[in-house]
Amino acid sequence: MSAVWLAARAAVRRRRLQTAVVGIVVGVSTTMIVVALGLLAVSSGPFDQAYARQLGAHLAVTYDRAKATDAQLTAAAGWSGVEAVAGPFPQATVELGALGRPRAQPLTVVGRADPEGPVDRLNVWDGRWATAPGEIVVNQNPVGQGFFFRIGDQVTTPEGGTLTVVGRAFSMSRSADAWVSPEQMATLGPTATQMLYRFAAAGTTAQVEAGQAEVTKGVPAQARLGSTSYLVLRNEAAREAATYVTFLVAFGLLGLAVAILIVANVVSGAVVAGFRHIGVLKALGFTPTQVLVVYLTMVSVPAVAGCALGTVLGNVLARPLLSQAFRNLGSAGIGVPAWVSVAALLGVPLMVALSALVPALRARRLPAAEAISAGSAQHAGRGLRAQRWLSGTRLPRAVSLGLGLPFARPARSALTMAAVVLGVTSVTLAIGLGDSLNRYQRAEARSGAVQVEVFPAGGPRGGSPGDEALLRSVPGTRYVLGSADVPVRQVGNNEQTMLRLYKGDTGPLGQQVLDGRWPSGPGEVAVAKRFLVQRGLSIGDTFTIEAGQGPVPVRIVGMVLYNETETIVADWSTAALVAPDAVLDRFEVQLAEGTDPQAYMAEVTKAAPNLVAVPPEGAEQFVWIVLVTVTLLTLMLAVVAALGVFNTAVLSTRERRRDLGMLKSIGMTPGQVVVMVVTSMAALGALGGLLGIPIGVAAHRVVLPAMADAAQVGFPASVLDVYKLPILALLALAGVAIAAVGALMPARSAARVTIAEVLHNE
Amino acid sequence: MTMSDEANEPAVVQLSGVRKEYGDAIALDGVSLEVRAGEAVAVMGPSGSGKSTLLNVIAGLDRPTGGSVVVHGDDLGRLDEKGLALFRRRRIGMIFQFFNLIDDLPALDNVALAAQLAGVAAPHARRRALELLDELGIAGRRNTYPAQLSGGERQRVAVARALMNRPALLLADEPTGALDSRVGEQVMDLLLDLNQIGQTLLMVTHDERLATRCASRVIEIVDGRVARERTLERTS
Numbered sequence: 001m002s003a004v005w006l007a008a009r010a011a012v013r014r015r016r017l018q019t020a021v022v023g024i025v026v027g028v029s030t031t032m033i034v035v036a037l038g039l040l041a042v043s044s045g046p047f048d049q050a051y052a053r054q055l056g057a058h059l060a061v062t063y064d065r066a067k068a069t070d071a072q073l074t075a076a077a078g079w080s081g082v083e084a085v086a087g088p089f090p091q092a093t094v095e096l097g098a099l100g101r102p103r104a105q106p107l108t109v110v111g112r113a114d115p116e117g118p119v120d121r122l123n124v125w126d127g128r129w130a131t132a133p134g135e136i137v138v139n140q141n142p143v144g145q146g147f148f149f150r151i152g153d154q155v156t157t158p159e160g161g162t163l164t165v166v167g168r169a170f171s172m173s174r175s176a177d178a179w180v181s182p183e184q185m186a187t188l189g190p191t192a193t194q195m196l197y198r199f200a201a202a203g204t205t206a207q208v209e210a211g212q213a214e215v216t217k218g219v220p221a222q223a224r225l226g227s228t229s230y231l232v233l234r235n236e237a238a239r240e241a242a243t244y245v246t247f248l249v250a251f252g253l254l255g256l257a258v259a260i261l262i263v264a265n266v267v268s269g270a271v272v273a274g275f276r277h278i279g280v281l282k283a284l285g286f287t288p289t290q291v292l293v294v295y296l297t298m299v300s301v302p303a304v305a306g307c308a309l310g311t312v313l314g315n316v317l318a319r320p321l322l323s324q325a326f327r328n329l330g331s332a333g334i335g336v337p338a339w340v341s342v343a344a345l346l347g348v349p350l351m352v353a354l355s356a357l358v359p360a361l362r363a364r365r366l367p368a369a370e371a372i373s374a375g376s377a378q379h380a381g382r383g384l385r386a387q388r389w390l391s392g393t394r395l396p397r398a399v400s401l402g403l404g405l406p407f408a409r410p411a412r413s414a415l416t417m418a419a420v421v422l423g424v425t426s427v428t429l430a431i432g433l434g435d436s437l438n439r440y441q442r443a444e445a446r447s448g449a450v451q452v453e454v455f456p457a458g459g460p461r462g463g464s465p466g467d468e469a470l471l472r473s474v475p476g477t478r479y480v481l482g483s484a485d486v487p488v489r490q491v492g493n494n495e496q497t498m499l500r501l502y503k504g505d506t507g508p509l510g511q512q513v514l515d516g517r518w519p520s521g522p523g524e525v526a527v528a529k530r531f532l533v534q535r536g537l538s539i540g541d542t543f544t545i546e547a548g549q550g551p552v553p554v555r556i557v558g559m560v561l562y563n564e565t566e567t568i569v570a571d572w573s574t575a576a577l578v579a580p581d582a583v584l585d586r587f588e589v590q591l592a593e594g595t596d597p598q599a600y601m602a603e604v605t606k607a608a609p610n611l612v613a614v615p616p617e618g619a620e621q622f623v624w625i626v627l628v629t630v631t632l633l634t635l636m637l638a639v640v641a642a643l644g645v646f647n648t649a650v651l652s653t654r655e656r657r658r659d660l661g662m663l664k665s666i667g668m669t670p671g672q673v674v675v676m677v678v679t680s681m682a683a684l685g686a687l688g689g690l691l692g693i694p695i696g697v698a699a700h701r702v703v704l705p706a707m708a709d710a711a712q713v714g715f716p717a718s719v720l721d722v723y724k725l726p727i728l729a730l731l732a733l734a735g736v737a738i739a740a741v742g743a744l745m746p747a748r749s750a751a752r753v754t755i756a757e758v759l760h761n762e
Numbered sequence: 763m764t765m766s767d768e769a770n771e772p773a774v775v776q777l778s779g780v781r782k783e784y785g786d787a788i789a790l791d792g793v794s795l796e797v798r799a800g801e802a803v804a805v806m807g808p809s810g811s812g813k814s815t816l817l818n819v820i821a822g823l824d825r826p827t828g829g830s831v832v833v834h835g836d837d838l839g840r841l842d843e844k845g846l847a848l849f850r851r852r853r854i855g856m857i858f859q860f861f862n863l864i865d866d867l868p869a870l871d872n873v874a875l876a877a878q879l880a881g882v883a884a885p886h887a888r889r890r891a892l893e894l895l896d897e898l899g900i901a902g903r904r905n906t907y908p909a910q911l912s913g914g915e916r917q918r919v920a921v922a923r924a925l926m927n928r929p930a931l932l933l934a935d936e937p938t939g940a941l942d943s944r945v946g947e948q949v950m951d952l953l954l955d956l957n958q959i960g961q962t963l964l965m966v967t968h969d970e971r972l973a974t975r976c977a978s979r980v981i982e983i984v985d986g987r988v989a990r991e992r993t994l995e996r997t998s
């Protein structure tokens with residue numbers, strides 16, 4: 001065995017470059033595989049995983065403290081279907097002011113002695129838990145952004161007391177906005193009691209509702225103030241994630257395919273390149289099996305090293321990506337699951353071994369004499385016709401020689417090209433999907449149209465009838481679209497539904513109409529695609545809503561672009577039928593050209609003290625994720641594809657050292673050598689681009705509608721129409737560029753070949 | 763052609779004090795020599811004495827570590843890599859022991875290649891290549907690939923390729939080394955014929971008989987030095 005090890009070690013040392021290429025390619029590929037699998041693993045139910053980790057509440061119920069005692073609630077929670085229960089916790093809605101903020105905010109504060117417990121284990125990710133009076137912990141997503149409390153901030157209670165923020169915690173159950181110690185809670189005058197339940201069976205709304213019925217048995221009927229099912233949170237999370245999970249999955253799979261292809265190409269190339277060495281080993285008396293072992297060892301050493309490094313790197317890269325992608329779940333514990341690393345550490349070397357095995361088995365069978373001559377004796381007869389034809393063309397000879405090179409080893413060229421094709425396909429798809437999602441998100445958020453949002457300072461339903469006119473009078477106002485939300489229920493359906501009544505400039509500011517038209521008269525509504533799908537309705541159908549005024553039949557006249565499933569859009573004229581006293585309580589504003597939004601917002605506050613103007617929520621967050629993912633995967637794919645090309649170029653120039661020496665001896669300049677080698681690979685790149693781009697565009701046409709279907713969203717045609725000529729040209733160049741970059745270094749080293757040496761030696 | 767004629771011809775090759783070291787090994791140790799236009803010079807010597815190194819230095823395939831090499835007026839020490847490539851293309855034709863043909867190209871294209879690299883269009887290059895193959899008596903094998911040619915035929919293709927750009931100097935490193943004696947003689951005759959129509963020739967050979975047959979002068983190299991020079995009366 002020691003002779004085998006010695007030979008393998010020598011082989012690794014002598015082939016530093018080859019060894020390095022195998023190591024790097026396996027490393028980058030493993031990184032990609034870990035990120036890809038990590039995305040796949042985490043995206044299959046990220047909410048459930050994160051929720052389970054926090055032992056999130058299946059049901060959170062708030063009871064009136066005056067009507068139900070703690071003892072009653074605890075007794076009722078003794079039902080056998082309750083897996084775990086937390087509480088009773090005293091709860092109050094407190095107007096908490098903070099330094100530097102104009103208005104106090106009503107926050108739900110709960111008194112809790114510790115963040116752990118059988119239900120709703122809080123992730124205290126910053127600071128510590130509130131244990132003494134005067135301390136408060138706020139609920140905040142660790143990867144959230146924007147306005148938030150920081151440790152050390154002072155908040156004031158309505159009674160004039162001061163609380164210091166000592167910690168930031170995250171509750172996926174959204175059980176409170178802030179927590180204080182039970183002793184502190186007593187001073188805040190709790191009016192309610194919170195109970196958090198986990199049920200043995202909580203898969204469906206019916207099960208959660210049944211659970212609720214059980215745990216409220218024996219509690220006075222009027223005591224329950226409100227409750228939240230985790231299914232609502234889950235739907236919300238799923239809706240946010242669904243759009244790009246499909247996208248990430250598509251990429252995960254593509255990355256995987258490219259990685260496998262290139263590893264196979266590089267590894268089998270390494271073995272084929274060693275045929276001559278195999279002959280020498282055999283001549284020395286190595287048995288065929290020993291030869292096999294030498295070769296497997298030779299590629300295994302760098303492969304295992306690359307795999308280990310790649311796994312680490314993949315984990316490191318995936319973490320920020322995943323926690324950004326699923327930030328609404330809090331970053332706690334969101335990382336690549338351990339099984340992914342294990343799979344990569346076992347699977348990649350196995351894949352490498354398999355790629356090496358086929359040529360290694362061939363090496364094992366190869367007679368020594370044939371193997372020794374394999375390096376120099378070319379198998380004449382391959383691609384000769386192409387060479388022949390090329391030599392007669394008007395192209396510079398260096399170029400036509402280069403174009404002929406890929407024909408000499410058709411199998412290797414095909415593998416290299418397949419990798420380039422897949423690489424270009426993925427890049428095409430990535431850019432297309434990224435652009436599409438961006439367009440969708442911007443269209444959905446009406447980015448550009450809505451520049452400022454205005455709310456009545458008094459909160460929902462705090463508006464007054466004169467608000468719209470007042471707003472229109474502010475200089476710089478171009479269009480105003482006011483709305484009011486009225487909670488309704490579709491008769492025969494239990495889901496809470498919101499009727500959004502619009503008044504004002506719906507043309508420029510309203511949601512895009514995907515089908516049908518915008519509702520214009522009383523009793524006409526428009527809905528999102530998901531509403532139609534989930535309720536089995538279509539345009540033209542009539543259904544009945546209930547809003548306290550008695551049943552009102554409404555007719556669907558259009559499908560519009562927005563993502564809030566449980567919202568129905570109607571014209572203000574419908575208010576008369578449903579809620580005659582409704583008042584506009586949200587205004588979306590587009591400014592006159594050249595108006596500075598910042599100045600405008602200040603202007604609004606000055607002109608109308610009862611209104612608050614804020615910038616609209618942008619689509620930036622989502623765009624960021626898509627951008628990072630696209631960039632990361634595109635870069636990795638490009639690097640791996642370029643490395644594949646690099647490897648092929650290295651192998652083919654090595655094999656053709658003698659030809660290169662001869663060509664130089666008859667006057668080929670170093671420049672011509674570079675042109676020849678780069679051309680040979682750029683040809684593969686160009687062909688790869690030519691095939692990869694249409695495949696990528698076709699894949700985009702398939703994947704995007706599939707994604708939209710999965711997310712049950714409708715989208716305008718403009719979202720699909722992303723491939724413009726300049727982009728396509730750029731993509732075509734990308735294929736050539738990847739190949740040229742990969743070939744440049746081997747080409748230059750080929751240009752430096754010492755002619756005397758190769759011609760002398762071979 | 764007589765001795766005195768050649769002595770009056772300009773020097774095609776001028777070496778003075780050329781050294782070539784490979785690490786500690788000294789391959790050439792102060793070689794000075796001249797080859798005049800129209801001469802046929804044979805370089806002989808024991809194995810490892812530096813003959814191939816000498817040829818490579820003259821062809822600009824290798825750079826000496828000391829001394830100067832001037833070929834056809836070009837001081838090779840002053841040329842960069844590209845300059846050397848262009849120099850080889852225009853001035854030098856080289857023939858090797860193992861032919862060094864490109865296996866993927868048929869005989870004709872192997873020969874045409876040398877001109878095509880210099881930018882000659884394919885039809886012109888092929889026409890001239892065919893003329894050369896015809897002159898060397900293997901025009902009938904023009905579409906054959908090297909693997910299917912005999913050793914002698916391969917060497918003729920190599921000679922044709924070396925002549926393609928009308929070189930000032932034809933260099934041959936054991937051109938008959940890989941051939942049996944009968945075929946070797948044919949190749950030697952070919953070189954002799956070329957010399958007789960004015961081609962300057964510098965060749966390395968182990969075969970004293972062949973040297974005396976077609977060289978007018980023999981330079982003997984021992985341990986990287988010129989040990990002896992003798993002028994020959996050609997036997998044919």
Ligand SMILES: Nc1ncnc2c1ncn2[C@@H]1O[C@H](COP(=O)(O)OP(=O)(O)OP(=O)(O)O)[C@@H](O)[C@H]1O
Nearest residue numbers: 757784787788789808809810811812813814815816
């Ligand atoms: N690339 C090289 N690296 C190191 N040493 C070299 C190299 N090329 C030649 N040598 C050494 O230089 C010396 C001269 O070599 P060269 O090939 O010129 O000999 P030669 O006279 O042609 O021999 P032969 O008749 O066997 O062909 C030898 O000792 C050889 O080992």
Ligand SMILES: [Mg+2]
Nearest residue numbers: 813814815935
């Ligand atoms: Mg030699």
